[in-house]
Amino acid sequence: MSWCTCSTRRPASTTCWTACGETPGAWTLVWTTLTECLERAMRAAGWWSDERPARLELAVPRDPAHGDWTTNLALLLARELKRPPRAVAEELARRVAPDPEVFAGVEVAGPGFLNFRYSPAFLRRLPATIVAAGGAFGAADHAHGLPVLVEYVSANPTGPLNVVNARAAAVGAALVRLLEATGHQAAGEFYVNDAGNQVDLLGESVAARVAEWAKTAREFPENGYRGSYVGELAEALWRERRSEAEAGLARPDGAAWFRDQALERMQDSQRRDLASYGAEFALWFRESSLHASGRVAGALAALEERGVVYEAEGARWLRTTGFGDDKDRVIVRSNGVPTYLLPDIAYHLDKRARGFRHAVNLWGPDHHAYVCTLQAALRAVGLEPDFLEVLIVQQVNLMKFDPAAGHSVPYKMSKRAGEFITLRDLIEEVGADCAKFFFLMRSTSAHLDFDLDLARQQNDENPAYYVQYAHARIASILRFAAGRGLTPDPGGTVALDAAEEIALIRRLASFPEVVRGAALAREPHRIPTYLVETAAEFHRFYHACRVVSDDAARSRGRLLLAAAARTVLANGLALMGVTAPERMERAAEALS
RNA sequence: GCGCCCGUAGCUCAAUUGGAUAGAGCGUUAGCCUCCGGAGCUAAAGGUUACAGGUUCGAUUCCUGUCGGGCGCACCA
Incomplete structure (x- = not known):
């Protein structure tokens, strides 16, 4: 060493x-x-x-x-x-x-x-240190490579992703980056519930729509999926795979073909949406693979070996009481089919077996009651008591300005079945950067009012542009200076002692600690909060201290400080998955 | 009925896991461009942190209770 x-x-x-x-x-x-x-x-x-x-x-x-x-x-x-x-x-x-x-x-x-x-010497040196560190500034090896699995979104493959999925995607992806920046070996994963009857129902719904194209009588399933995307799936199948579709309609067991096709296409669609949103997953884990590989049966055997399973009322129960749950849970129904709990246990055993020492799951608000149950079940099967950590991503209320009321009110989605705002709609409406910034701005555990009108505005009322603008402005200054043959002083030899200069340096110095705190507390919102304050600190410096002046030495010193500020802003935005533009152009004001 | 989340400026939210004088944006009011991007800056006004107790050097934060809002409470996932 x-x-x-x-x-x-x-x-x-x-x-x-x-x-x-x-x-x-x-x-x-x-x-x-x-x-x-x-x-x-x-x-x-x-x-x-x-x-x-x-x-x-x-x-x-x-x-x-x-x-x-x-x-x-x-x-x-x-x-x-x-x-x-x-x-x-x-x-x-x-x-x-x-x-x-x-x-x-x-x-x-x-x-x-x-x-x-x-010390003054340390502060004088810091901008040069930051610029030299570049993209690595803010990162530090706190966790010594601890392998952590972050499971997020994990939406059912039965429809397009909604706004809560969009929020979870922004938070989960940011969390993965934060954990990596603090020395964890972090991987993002999407769990696909492809083994339940929900997917069968989707297959039946698609089959019924295809039957309409085939002019064949086929009943639309009760509680089937009625969204327009089902019709689009059906049309695509009819146009691209007509002979197979017709065969599927004819065969009594043909529903499986529609289910598999619908599943593949929905997952592709979700994958594309998430990729365009900057959420990449190391693995899309299919529940069906747990059944196929015998891991579900294995989990049951492991539980029975530990003596935490008993029979009652024709079903098999897991004794989760005693491990923190308030009542015992059925793991195998009286009809012999496992409940969702058993594959969930098998899935987490698999996570642990793959070498992950800690699991962070992001769930929607409708699953919070299940947290205690699954944690108890994992303790019952012998995993570390704190192996699983669950963060609840709270609901999103889309808001729109109501001229009659004079303020924003919840945006009422169409009552027609299946009509709702999707992640794709949201990106088209406000842009991916803006959506992510708004989602990450607020504490994950709190309900979020998402103001669509505000997010759509490309003006000073939109907080998402504030940080990006500061970054673009610094890039502009550096371009302007370069045109005059001025570059940042690489040595950090020029004293920066104006009050605004010192305040900015000290703020930049705290960035690594903010990253550490945000990762440790699983609170990505601390990053945008910090960046907004840092951008404000930079603007104050900009207004008080002329950067490019006749004094070449001073100019180069201040250019170095500006470059350091840009590094911190860029690194913070990168953690959020938001772009750090070199220049920004205001959209035409004339647009309605 | 039980459980979880939340209640902070007119609105939307912060407050570094119990720290020092509770801070930003929007909105309101008053100012700042011969000069590096005005998508910016400065200042004013706005608070019994829902309410009542408790714990201690110290509470927006932790505990108990009340009120109010949201979400759950399946041999659905």
């Missing part, structure tokens, strides 16, 4: 976070070294205990007056030690020795906070 030659002496493989130049493009958080620094101080004071690290809290304070990093460690210790918090803080402050290349020092403030402040 090689070691970085700078003062941190960190193993080069885990990368050095200072601008020492030994491992450019690599960035380990200040967080890591501050944690170690506090650990040493506690050991020196004799206050160390092994469970301490898990509780150690470091944060970037809201108020810049409180420094660049802060910890409430002394306040927590004071309770255990039964000593005044200020006294504990003072003693810790005497013993911590933050790297002088990075921190100007530590101060005790308020009831007993320890506040750390970056």
Whole structure:
């Protein structure tokens, strides 16, 4: 193992976070070294205990007056030690020795906070560090390659994707990127429920529509799928595969052909929609493969071996009570057919068997009652208690402006069966970037009011353009400067000491911590929140500090800072799956 | 009836898992372009964080109860 030659002496493989130049493009958080620094101080004071690290809290304070990093460690210790918090803080402050290349020092403030402040030299160096790191800035190896499977969307293949699927797709894809950026080995997966009677029903519905083309009598199934896409599927089959379709209608067991055709085509359609939306899945996992490979039967055997299955009322029950569920669940019906729970167990055993150490599932609001059940079932079959983590993606209310009411009201979808707004409609209406930005802007667990009119507007009222505009504006400045032969100062040698310059640098410095927090809390919305604030910080800098001026040295220094801001904005947008445009053109205002 | 999510400025939402003076956008009002993109910036106004208790140095955050909104409560998936 090689070691970085700078003062941190960190193993080069885990990368050095200072601008020492030994491992450019690599960035380990200040967080890591501050944690170690506090650990040493506690050991020196004799206050160390092994469970301490898990509780150690470091944060970037809201108020810049409180420094660049802060910890409430002394306040927590004071309770255990039964000593005044200020006294504990003072003693810790005497013993911590933050790297002088990075921190100007530590101060005790308020009831007993320890506040750390970056050194001027570190701040001056930072823009060059960020630009050198490029797309890697913000990423850090926190999880050491922990394999995590994120399952999301997983819509039934019986119809087009809806707006909640669109929200889940935006959140899931962002989560995968966030986990990768924080050192997880993350994979996205789509679970296809192709084995239930829903798919049979779709097949029957399509067959009935094909029969209309064939002028054959065939009853449309009760509760069949009546959306216009069923008719379109039928027409496509009739035009492209007429002889097979006719044979399928004639045979008593011909429904299977329609089911398989409908399934393939629906899945292709969903795959195309999601790909155009930037949600790529490493695997589309079919439930039917679990049955075919014997894994469902295997799961049942594993459960029985553990003695958590019993018979009652002609069915077989899983004793999920005792593992956190409030009642036991049927896994094999009295007619011998498994319920959905059993393949779900088999599926998660398969996830674990494929090497994933953790599973994150994104489910719609109608499944939240099932969370406890499945988690209990997985514990019953012997998986780690916290193997499965479920995030509920809450519902979306599409809103439209109502002139009569004077404000936006929920957009009423057509009452006709099967008519609803699809993911594709939404992209055509407001654009993929805008849709993703709006979905990611809000906390996943909260209901979302999606204002269609606002999202469609290409003007200053649309928050989605604000961040993109800042990025495009920086690109424009760099183009303008290049035309005058000015490029960013690569060495970061020019002092940037205007208040707006320092405020911007400090904000850029906190990006890796925001990424870490967003990934850890599974809260992608922290990224757009941060980016909006960062864009605002940049605009303030832009208005206060003329970038390209007659002073070439100063111009190059400010160009470097602008380039660093662009790097952070681009990296944040990339995490969201939103494009970072080099230039933006306003659409024609004349459009109705 | 039971369970889960939510209740923060007129509206839509933040608030770094219990931290310091609760912040943005939209809307309202008043300002800022001889100059790098005005899709921008500055400022004002707007709050008993639904309500009542509790836990502690400290609560929008945690606990209990009440009110209000949403979603679930199958041998459907």
